[in-house]
Structures are given as C-alpha cells and as structure tokens.
Amino acid sequence: MTTTSTTPPVRAAVAPPRATPARKGSAILSRHPRLRLGLLLSAPLVWLGLVYIVALVALLITAFWSVDSFTGEISQTWTLDNIIEVVTGSLYQTVTLRTVGVALAVTVIDIVIALPVAFFMAKVASPRMQRILVIAVLTPLWASYLVKAYAWRSVLSQDGILNWLVTPLGGSTPGYGLPAVIITLSYLWLPYVILPIYAGLDRVPDSLLEASGDLGGKTWSTLRLIVLPIIWPAIIAGSIFAFSLSLGDYITVNIVGGANQMLGNLVYTNVGAANNLPLAAAIALIPIVIIFGYLALVRRTGALDNL
Amino acid sequence: MRLSRPARIVLGSVTAIVLTVVYVPLLVVFVNSFSTSTSLSWPPPGFTLEWWRKAFQSTGALNAVLTSVQVAIVATIIALVLGTLISLALQRFEFFGRDAVSLLVILPIALPGIITGIALNNFFRTMMGVPLSIWTVVIAHATFCVVTVFNNVIARLRRLGMNFEDASADLGAGLWTTFRLVTFPQLRSALFAGGLLAFALSFDEIIVTTFTAGSGVTTLPIFILDNMFRPNQAPIVSVIAVVLVLVSILPIYFAQRLAGSERSLK
Amino acid sequence: MKRTTARTRAVISGVALVSATLLLTACGTSGGGDTKAEAPTKLGDTEGAISILAWPGYVEDGSNDPTVDWVTPFVEETGCKVTTKTFGTSDEAFSLMKTGDYDVVSASGDASLRLVAAGEVAPVNTDLIENYDGIYDFLKMREWNSVDGVSYGIPHGYGANLLMYNTEEVTPAPTSWDVVFDKSGDYAGKVTAYDSPIYIADAALYLMKHQPDLGIENPYALDADQLAASVDLLKEQRANIGEYWSDYLKEIQAFETGDSVVGTSWQVIKNSLAEGTPAEAILPEEGATGWSDTWMISSKAKNPNCAYAWLDYIASPEANATATGYFGEAPSSQAACEFRTDCESYHAGDEEYASQIWYWTTPIADCVDGRTDVTCTDYSEWTSAWQEIKG
Numbered sequence: 001m002t003t004t005s006t007t008p009p010v011r012a013a014v015a016p017p018r019a020t021p022a023r024k025g026s027a028i029l030s031r032h033p034r035l036r037l038g039l040l041l042s043a044p045l046v047w048l049g050l051v052y053i054v055a056l057v058a059l060l061i062t063a064f065w066s067v068d069s070f071t072g073e074i075s076q077t078w079t080l081d082n083i084i085e086v087v088t089g090s091l092y093q094t095v096t097l098r099t100v101g102v103a104l105a106v107t108v109i110d111i112v113i114a115l116p117v118a119f120f121m122a123k124v125a126s127p128r129m130q131r132i133l134v135i136a137v138l139t140p141l142w143a144s145y146l147v148k149a150y151a152w153r154s155v156l157s158q159d160g161i162l163n164w165l166v167t168p169l170g171g172s173t174p175g176y177g178l179p180a181v182i183i184t185l186s187y188l189w190l191p192y193v194i195l196p197i198y199a200g201l202d203r204v205p206d207s208l209l210e211a212s213g214d215l216g217g218k219t220w221s222t223l224r225l226i227v228l229p230i231i232w233p234a235i236i237a238g239s240i241f242a243f244s245l246s247l248g249d250y251i252t253v254n255i256v257g258g259a260n261q262m263l264g265n266l267v268y269t270n271v272g273a274a275n276n277l278p279l280a281a282a283i284a285l286i287p288i289v290i291i292f293g294y295l296a297l298v299r300r301t302g303a304l305d306n307l
Numbered sequence: 308m309r310l311s312r313p314a315r316i317v318l319g320s321v322t323a324i325v326l327t328v329v330y331v332p333l334l335v336v337f338v339n340s341f342s343t344s345t346s347l348s349w350p351p352p353g354f355t356l357e358w359w360r361k362a363f364q365s366t367g368a369l370n371a372v373l374t375s376v377q378v379a380i381v382a383t384i385i386a387l388v389l390g391t392l393i394s395l396a397l398q399r400f401e402f403f404g405r406d407a408v409s410l411l412v413i414l415p416i417a418l419p420g421i422i423t424g425i426a427l428n429n430f431f432r433t434m435m436g437v438p439l440s441i442w443t444v445v446i447a448h449a450t451f452c453v454v455t456v457f458n459n460v461i462a463r464l465r466r467l468g469m470n471f472e473d474a475s476a477d478l479g480a481g482l483w484t485t486f487r488l489v490t491f492p493q494l495r496s497a498l499f500a501g502g503l504l505a506f507a508l509s510f511d512e513i514i515v516t517t518f519t520a521g522s523g524v525t526t527l528p529i530f531i532l533d534n535m536f537r538p539n540q541a542p543i544v545s546v547i548a549v550v551l552v553l554v555s556i557l558p559i560y561f562a563q564r565l566a567g568s569e570r571s572l573k
Numbered sequence: 574m575k576r577t578t579a580r581t582r583a584v585i586s587g588v589a590l591v592s593a594t595l596l597l598t599a600c601g602t603s604g605g606g607d608t609k610a611e612a613p614t615k616l617g618d619t620e621g622a623i624s625i626l627a628w629p630g631y632v633e634d635g636s637n638d639p640t641v642d643w644v645t646p647f648v649e650e651t652g653c654k655v656t657t658k659t660f661g662t663s664d665e666a667f668s669l670m671k672t673g674d675y676d677v678v679s680a681s682g683d684a685s686l687r688l689v690a691a692g693e694v695a696p697v698n699t700d701l702i703e704n705y706d707g708i709y710d711f712l713k714m715r716e717w718n719s720v721d722g723v724s725y726g727i728p729h730g731y732g733a734n735l736l737m738y739n740t741e742e743v744t745p746a747p748t749s750w751d752v753v754f755d756k757s758g759d760y761a762g763k764v765t766a767y768d769s770p771i772y773i774a775d776a777a778l779y780l781m782k783h784q785p786d787l788g789i790e791n792p793y794a795l796d797a798d799q800l801a802a803s804v805d806l807l808k809e810q811r812a813n814i815g816e817y818w819s820d821y822l823k824e825i826q827a828f829e830t831g832d833s834v835v836g837t838s839w840q841v842i843k844n845s846l847a848e849g850t851p852a853e854a855i856l857p858e859e860g861a862t863g864w865s866d867t868w869m870i871s872s873k874a875k876n877p878n879c880a881y882a883w884l885d886y887i888a889s890p891e892a893n894a895t896a897t898g899y900f901g902e903a904p905s906s907q908a909a910c911e912f913r914t915d916c917e918s919y920h921a922g923d924e925e926y927a928s929q930i931w932y933w934t935t936p937i938a939d940c941v942d943g944r945t946d947v948t949c950t951d952y953s954e955w956t957s958a959w960q961e962i963k964g
Contacts, residue, residue: 017479017481022481022483026481026482026483030482033400036400037396037400040393040395041392041396043392044396044412044453045411048411048415051427051430052415052423052427053411054430054434055426055427055430056418056422056423056426058429058430059425059430062429073691091960091961091964094964116317116322117322117325117326119318120318120321121322124315124318124319131560131563131564133326134559135560136326136329139555139559140330140552141507141555142510142551142554143333143548143549143551144531144544144547144548144551145511145528146528147336147545147547148332148336151333151336151339152332154335157826157830157831158831158832159829159831159832161331161335175832176815176816187328187329199462219311219314240417244416244417244418244419245420248421249419250421250514251513254819255823257816258815258816259811259816259817260963261960261963264419264421266960267421267422267425268421269956271425271668272662275668280425284422284425288422291419295417299406344847352848364639367636438672521674523624523656523657
C-alpha cells in the first residue's frame with residue numbers, strides 16, 4: 001500500500017460561527033436542560049393551568065355553596081347539602097346508572113364494530129384501498145354533529161327509512177328512546193374509535209403475524225394471542241373517547257332520546273332552568289369522578305400514550 | 308399476513324356494510340337538502356333547488372361559516388404551538404410531574420364538554436369579569452385542541468429519536484436552527500394531521516361554544532342550532548352539511564397523501 | 574429517599590395549587606350588586622346601537638331570508654344598529670340576561686318575574702311609548718308584566734298552548750285535556766308535552782277543573798300539597814309520553830311522521846304541518862295555559878334610548894303584524910290586524926278566547942292568586958319537581 005501523502009487533504013476553512021446573542025442563548029440553554037424544560041413548559045402550563053384547572057376547581061368549589069332561590073345569587077356559605085343530595089337522591093342514582101349504562105353500551109358496540117373494520121383497513125386492504133378507506137372513515141366527521149343527530153331522528157321515526165326497510169320483514173323501528181340514543185351515539189363516535197385502533201394495528205409489523213402463521217398459529221389464535229395484546233392500549237384509547245363523549249352528552253338525548261334524560265341534561269337544566277350553579281357543579285362531580293376513575297384504571301395499560 | 312380467503316371476504320364485507328350504514332344518514336341529509344318539506348321527514352314529498360339557492364344567499368350562514376373558520380384557524384395555531392412545546396418537553400425530558408402534565412393535556416377532552424363549558428363560562432364571566440366574545444371561544448377551543456396535536460407530535464417524536472438532533476448539534480447548529488431545519492421538517496406531517504383534526508374539532512364544536520360565545524358571535528354550529536328552531540329554515544342546514552362534507556374531502560385526501568409518503572420514506 | 578422527596582414535592586405542589594386557586598376564587602365569584610333601576614321620565618338622543626336578546630324569529634334582519642326583515646326599517650329610522658342573540662328557552666334567557674350584555678329582552682311570563690326579582694330589568698315608563706295605547710287592554714298590566722302597579726314591559730303578542738291531535742288516530746275528536754292525562758294510556762308512547770317546568774301549570778289547570786277540592790285557584794299559585802298532586806298526575810302521564818318537546822320543529826316532525834299523535838302544541842306548529850297531515854288543534858273545555866311575551870329593558874342597559882325606540886317600533890301595528898305573523902301568534906293590537914290576513918285563526922282580539930288562557934307566570938313564594946295564609950311553591954321547586962317527573 002503506498003501512502004500518497006502524510007498531510008491530510010486541505011479543506012476550505014470554515015469560519016467559526018459568530019457569537020450572536022441568539023447563539024449565546026442557545027449555548028446557555030444547551031448546558032442547562034432544566035432551563036430548556038422550563039421554557040418549553042411555561043407557556044402551555046400557564047395556559048392549561050390558568051385557564052382550565054383554575055376554572056375547573058372554581059366550578060367544583062361552587063358545589064359547596066348554595067344559591068338564594070329568590071334573587072338567584074350565589075351565596076358563599078359552605079354547605080354539603082348539594083353533594084349529599086346528589087349522592088343520595090334517587091333521581092341522581094337512577095340517572096347516573098342509566099348514563100353509565102348507555103356510555104358502556106356505546107363503547108362496547110363501537111369497539112366491536114371498529115375492530116374488524118380497522119383490521120381490514122390496516123392489514124388486508126391494499127395501500128390505495130387503505131387511503132380511500134381512511135378518507136371514507138374521516139369524511140363523516142365533517143358533517144355537523146347536530147345534522148347527523150337530526151338525520152338519525154329522521155331515520156328512526158315511524159315514517160323513516162328504517163321502518164320502511166324492516167316492516168316487510170316484520171320488524172319495526174325502535175323509535176325514540178334509550179336504544180335510539182345508543183345507536184346514534186355509537187354512530188357519532190365511531191370514527192373516533194376506529195382511528196386509534198387503526199393506528200395501533202398499523203404499527204403491528206406484518207412479520208410478526210407471518211411468524212405466528214409459520215409457527216402454526218391459525219387466524220383466530222393469532223388474532224387473540226398476538227394482535228389483541230399489542231393493540232389493547234389503542235382499543236382503550238378509543239374507548240376513552242366514546243365513553244367520555246357519551247357520558248356528558250345532552251344534545252343527542254334531546255333529539256332522539258324521547259322522554260329520557262341523562263347526566264348531561266341534569267347539569268344543563270340546573271345551569272339554565274334552575275339557575276342553580278352549585279347543584280349543577282355537584283352533579284358535574286359525578287362524571288368527573290367516573291372519568292378520573294376510568295383514566296386511573298387505564299393508565300397502567302399505557303393507553304394514554306395512544307390517544 | 309396470510310389470511311384465509313373466507314376470512315378476507317368476511318372482513319371485507321363487514322367493512323363494506325359498516326361503511327354503507329355510516330353513509331346512509333349522510334345520504335338522508337343530502338336528499339333532504341332537496342326536499343320540499345320543511346321538516347326532516349322521509350321520504351321527501353317533492354324536490355326543489357330552493358334551499359340551495361337560499362343557503363348561498365343567506366348572509367347569516369356565510370358569516371357563520373366565516374366566524375367558525377376564523378375561530379378554528381386561530382385555535383388550531385395556538386394548539387399547534389402549545390402542543391409542540393408540550394410534546395417536546397414530555398418526550399425529551401424526565402421530570403417530576405410528567406404524568407400529571409400528560410393528564411392535564413388530556414383532561415379538556417376527556418371531561419364532558421358541558422363541564423368544560425360551564426367551568427369556563429363561570430371563569431370568564433364571574434371570576435375574571437371578562438365579557439364573552441369571540442376570543443373566549445378561541446381560548447376554549449384551543450384548550451381542548453391541544454391534545455390532538457400533542458398525540459400526533461409525541462408519537463412522531465418517539466419514532467424519530469434524538470439522533471438527527473444530536474448530529475446537528477455536533478455539526479455546530481444552535482438550538483433554534485436545529486429545530487427549524489432538522490426537527491420541524493420531520494414533524495411537518497404530524498403537525499398537519501394534528502392540526503387538521505384540531506380544526507375539525509373546533510369547527511364542529513357546539514357544547515363548549517354555546518357557553519363561551521358572546522352575543523353576536525355566531526359560529527356555524529350555533530347557526531345550525533338556531534335554524535333548527537326557525538320556521539321554514541331547516542333544509543338550509545342540510546345544504547350546509549352537504550357542502551361541508553364535499554369541501555372537506557380535499558384536505559383529508561392531502562393529509563393522507565402526506566402521511567402515506569412519510570410511511571413509504573420509512 | 575428519592576420517593577419521599579417526590580412525595581413531599583407532590584404534597585407541597587398540591588397544597589400550593591389548592592391555595593392559589595382558593596385565593597383566585599375568593600377574588601371572583603362574588604354576588605352581584607342590588608341595582609334598582611328607575612324608569613326614565615324623558616328620552617334623550619338614541620345612542621346608535623342596541624343589543625337585543627330574543628326568541629328565534631322575533632328579530633329578523635334579512636340575514637336568514639332576505640324577504641323577512643323588519644329590523645332594517647328600524648335601523649334606518651332610528652340609527653340604532655341592532656345586534657341580536659337568540660335563546661331556546663326562558664331559562665337560557667334568564668341566564669343570558671344576568672351577563673348584562675343586552676339592552677332589551679323578549680321575556681315570556683315564566684322568565685319575566687324572575688328577571689324583575691333579580692333586578693335584571695328596569696320599570697318601563699309606558700308614557701314614553703306612543704304605540705302603547707293601541708295595545709289590547711287585556712294584555713296590559715298583568716301579573717307577568719307588572720309588579721305592584723308598575724309596568725315592566727310591552728306586550729308583543731299572545732298565543733295559547735293548544736291541544737293538537739291526529740284526527741285519524743285519536744277518535745272521537747277530543748274536547749278535553751283528559752286525552753293527555755287520565756286517558757293517555759290509550760295512546761301510550763305517542764303522547765307529547767312541552768319540556769319545561771312551567772308545564773306543571775297545565776296539570777294544575779286540569780286538576781283545577783277536575784278536582785276542585787284541591788282548592789287550586791290559579792295554576793301558577795300552588796302550595797306544597799297542590800304541587801304534589803300535580804306532580805303525581807304528571808308522573809302518571811310520564812309513562813305514556815313518547816317525547817317532550819322544547820324545539821317546536823321536533824313536534825312538527827313528530828306529528829308529520831306519526832311518532833306523536835296527541836299533546837300540547839302552538840298554533841304556529843299546526844300551521845306549519847305539511848299538507849295532508851291529519852291534525853287539528855283546539856282549545857279544550859278546561860281552557861289552556863298560554864304565553865304573552867313582554868319586551869323588557871335591562872337595568873344595566875347601555876343604550877336605554879334605543880331600547881325605548883325599539884319597544885315603540887315593535888309595538889307599532891305594521892312591525893308587530895309582520896313579526897307576530899312570521900312567528901305565528903296573535904298580535905298585540907287591533908290595528909296590527911289591518912296588516913295581517915290570518916288574525917281570525919289566531920283569535921286576535923277575541924276577549925272571550927283570551928280569558929280562557931292562563932298566561933305563563935313565574936311561580937313565586939308570594940302566591941300570585943293572593944293567598945297569604947300559605948307559602949306557594951316557587952320556580953326552583955317546580956324545576957326540581959320537573960326533573961323528578963322526567964326521571
């Protein structure tokens with residue numbers, strides 16, 4: 001091997017960067033990660049903390065106050081009456097059970113529908129088909145929520161398309177009521193459940209499934225033992241949307257729910273009709289506690305990273 | 308994956324059925340926009356183009372769309388900035404309260420809208436004494452839109468890792484330059500996807516908006532809610548819905564193209 | 574060691590957060606002051622702007638339908654630029670008025686007295702309003718728009734809560750409210766009623782005629798026992814209700830599709846039903862509840878002169894005829910009928926018809942029927958009762 005030269009090839013000299021204030025700032029920040037962190041976090045934390053948390057805590061504190069029924073003014077005398085009424089009143093217990101039942105039903109139905117659809121989209125469809133399907137799933141989100149709910153009101157009515165379809169078969173439309181609420185809410189939140197599950201399935205490498213097949217796993221066992229545990233956090237993530245959106249909904253109930261009311265309606269009437277913010281805040285505690293409980297439960301599954 | 312043919316067919320047909328059922332109500336809306344009946348009953352007694360004509364002439368509808376677009380754009384921009392900041396902080400650093408911050412970001416969307424609505428209403432009006440206006444709506448929307456940006460960006464950051472940034476720093480780039488020339492281009496499609504979802508969320512939001520909009524602020528959902536009351540105006544709402552759906556197909560398509568090209572680059 | 578530090582840190586930050594919030598909340602959430610506004614004795618120049626809170630369809634400026642506009646002439650005449658906010662229920666109106674952002678509100682009787690009690694509206698000097706004289710006498714100085722002989726607003730029009738029924742499903746043609754109360758089981762699942770606590774008055778009205786020993790004189794003045802009786806009647810009715818309506822488009826649709834066949838309704842709903850819908854609306858033999866909306870002026874009005882100008886304008890025959898005709902109610906004056914062709918169907922000016930109507934009035938503790946030996950139930954009790962009824 002012959003060495004051509006002992007001197008390294010001459011490169012054009014690159015001037016060292018000027019020490020502008022921006023560069024100095026950048027240097028300081030590079031050396032102090034906590035300062036960087038602080039700067040990054042300050043704006044969002046101030047926003048979320050100041051606007052949201054303070055507002056929320058203020059609302060919850062109101063639950064411990066009461067309202068003068070004659071003047072409608074809030075009197076800041078501390079009392080547990082509202083909380084006690086909400087926890088022990090039979091009306092609130094009935095409505096809470098009903099609301100949680102509806103929310104659970106909607107969540108389960110959406111997951112059951114979303115799983116095959118998301119699986120088809122992620123693993124079976126060709127890339128071009130995949131893109132079309134994603135667009136097809138996302139597009140309904142843009143038709144207004146109110147319009148979709150009213151459309152379902154039309155579909156489920158005595159004179160509607162559903163009745164027209166099933167009457168020859170001997171069935172009839174469920175009409176307006178809790179089943180209608182469950183159907184409509186499942187319909188409204190379906191895209192929100194399909195998307196995280198689709199994203200989760202998309203991340204499952206095909207090679208894993210092929211390996212399972214090679215090792216002798218049939219379709220169903222592969223799905224059950226390999227795919228499901230991997231996408232479980234994604235499923236939970238989707239369920240959070242469906243569950244919490246259903247828990248607090250009051251508009252859909254008004255439109256297709258017949259004479260029923262859910263927790264959202266109780267809060268709404270107490271803020272508006274009764275002008276009783278303390279009682280509304282006390283009722284609002286119920287869904288807050290439920291959601292916090294649900295989030296705490298699912299935190300361990302890592303679902304919160306998948307939202 | 309080697310799925311048996313029957314399995315593929317079953318999956319395919321299930322998907323087809325589900326999508327058909329998803330689009331039936333939208334079809335009902337479409338047909339109703341041509342209906343001569345003023346309430347949304349089916350089947351429509353007759354067909355007319357009157358509502359389409361009225362909808363495009365209705366200054367109320369056009370102003371509502373404009374207001375909604377303005378609110379959504381500003382809220383999305385704020386959400387993009389805040390979401391990126393939080394994602395960078397949470398993904399790159401370990402610190403006390405990390406879980407709490409991540410919970411804080413999710414909370415506005417995890418808690419039911421009516422709670423967020425009355426809390427913010429109470430906050431603005433009673434606590435701060437600030438009159439409700441278009442800005443209170445923007446603030447409210449930005450607060451719950453942060454999470455959509457956050458999710459997309461943090462997922463992307465996890466996939467990217469620090470390598471490129473380290474290399475950039477090794478080559479002498481300052482922090483801002485690194486972000487501008489290395490990190491940001493890689494985040495672009497995640498930001499676009501998150502931003503699009505945030506825009507959609509803000510555009511269609513009704514519950515929090517009714518509690519935080521001042522007098523004279525009419526976003527599109529508020530306009531729709533008002534028009535459902537009015538005599539002889541309901542089919543205009545169907546027209547608006549159809550237009551929105553048709554108009555939205557393009558941005559969704561582009562978002563998908565971007566996401567697809569990113570995937571193929573990997 | 575690290576865990577303890579983390580936990581102490583958590584405790585400290587938690588305490589800090591809570592105390593910070595408590596401090597902030599102590600600053601805010603204060604009760605409003607007691608503003609007792611007075612009616613002006615004379616008017617000044619108009620201020621150039623006015624903010625109106627109204628039912629949808631009451632303040633139309635052409636932005637919804639270019640042919641429907643009675644606001645533009647007002648703006649041209651007075652120079653007061655109009656901004657409108659609409660509300661869906663009286664309760665929403667009440668909450669919105671508390672913000673103090675609005676100069677004028679069209680309040681139904683179930684909101685008007687609450688607004689007066691909360692100090693949100695000011696007395697109105699009716700001498701300053703030219704068109705006030707022409708208004709029907711039976712609408713002036715009633716329990717819902719005046720307090721202790723002081724007027725608080727201008728009547729806009731009036732309408733009754735009628736009984737509407739599907740002529741094919743409900744036979745023979747009903748003449749009494751019993752089809753929605755005692756006999757509602759015949760139409761189980763297809764009965765409808767207005768979704769508001771004020772509907773309790775309809776049950777009270779029914780009991781007033783059918784169970785006179787309860788001693789109900791005025792369906793809005795109910796003591797605890799009378800309220801309990803009304804609530805029981807409504808709970809029985811609840812089992813047969815298909816849906817309640819507050820959005821009248823809902824009821825139009827429900828009757829057209831056959832999801833509802835009998836229930837409370839408004840004349841405008843009957844008039845809006847599609848051609849060929851077999852429905853009739855009647856005023857049953859017991860009489861009915863009704864409403865007469867009042868234009869009231871906010872006690873915090875920033876534009877009082879424009880407010881008076883609006884009240885005068887909307888009471889003027891032509892404007893009133895157009896506005897009440899669009900919504901579907903009887904106008905407030907006989908002169909307005911010259912501009913309308915359908916005064917007959919709304920029984921405008923028919924005192925006999927109007928005397929059978931019990932107009933919406935906010936229930937308050939001081940019995941509105943004059944009884945002083947008992948305390949009547951107030952609106953907040955009616956609201957709790959209504960939520961219990963809906964279940």
